[in-house]
Amino acid sequence: MFTRQRPESQTRPQEARARFRGGLVATTSGWSHGYVQANLVSVPARHAIALRRFAVRNPQACPLLDVVGPGRYRTELAFGADLRRDLPVYRVWQKGELVAERTDVADLWGTDLVTFLTGCTFTFEPFLERAGIPLRHLEQGVNVPMYRTTLKCLGATRFRGPVVVSMRPVPAAMADHAAAITGDMPYAHGAPVHIGRPAAIGIRDLAKPDFGDPVWLHDGDVPVFWACGVTLQEAVVKAKLPFAITHAPGHMLITDRRAKINDTGEIRLLR
Structure with missing residues (x-):
């Protein structure tokens, strides 16, 4: 644990x-x-x-x-x-x-x-912990799951591609608090880009991340998605x-x- x-x-x-x-x-x-x-x-x-x-x-x-x-x-x-x-x-x-x-x-x-x-x-995770918000990937001993989405970046010449997101399950009652904490840290991606339905941003199966490892939600958790730095890597690829x-x-x-x-x-x- x-x-x-x-x-x-x-x-x-x-x-x-x-x-x-x-x-x-x-x-x-x-x-x-x-x-x-x-x-x-x-x-x-x-x-x-x-x-x-x-x-x-x-x-x-x-x-x-x-x-x-x-x-x-x-x-x-x-x-x-x-x-x-x-x-x-x-x-x-x-x-x-x-x-x-x-x-x-x-x-x-x-x-x-x-x-x-x-x-x-990863920079804002200790701030979530201090607020009592659990980090399921650390509880489960795995890398955070990351997914390609249907959200599109603004291109620049040959560089373009989707927004990649990382996902952390958060108890539903704490999701707004998590968003507020991270929203004050724009240098660490800021507030979530989406909370709730993965399909709304093109994620078909949370159990099959494009990068990282699957993380299992507890009862009462909702998936919270933050923009991820792998976005830049994907544009280069x-x-x-x-x-x-x-x-x-x-x-x-x-x-x-x-x-x-x-x-x-x-x-x-x-x-």
Whole structure:
């Protein structure tokens, strides 16, 4: 049974990153309470302006936290972090096809790769816990389920695709409270995009997520859907770029930035 006192929740970000750099593979939900987690997408520089435009046009699904310039692998969000090594699992893509999952991509990190770091719903989970809202995926020891939807993003040149959502079952009486809490954290995707009927956003079967693992609802729960950072990954995959690196869904960069309520975040310029 999940408890709030598990050791990972108290792990400092630098220690967490060091453990992942050392080869530990784990989903990062429940890690380093109080700190912002981030999705990662790295693409060749010639595609960076269009991808940044896509993210800016779809801020709820792709809340930009940092854009790291060509060939660089450091971010001001995490002191000393190595973006090539400090996430638990990376995915390597060629022409839209997944060709590898790795714990280290340093040898693949070209001098022209531009890296986008976007917000993640894992950031707001401790705030839900503090409000007494259960996290069923942590109770059940699995990755959060994620689904492609029929909600469409605003496109930017070759980048387009559906909004991907993560789902957390919430007791019906607490759903509005969960929405209010997360609505004050736009840098972590903000308020839910939908509550209730999965079919209304094109999800046919909650037991068959496109990413992550199934999570079982308790009696009285309703499914609550938040926009998910895998949306940016899906746009890159659909664009069939010759090469790209992303995080594996559920395996995030844990930053040194403190999570806050009523924080609009910021977009950093290419550098």
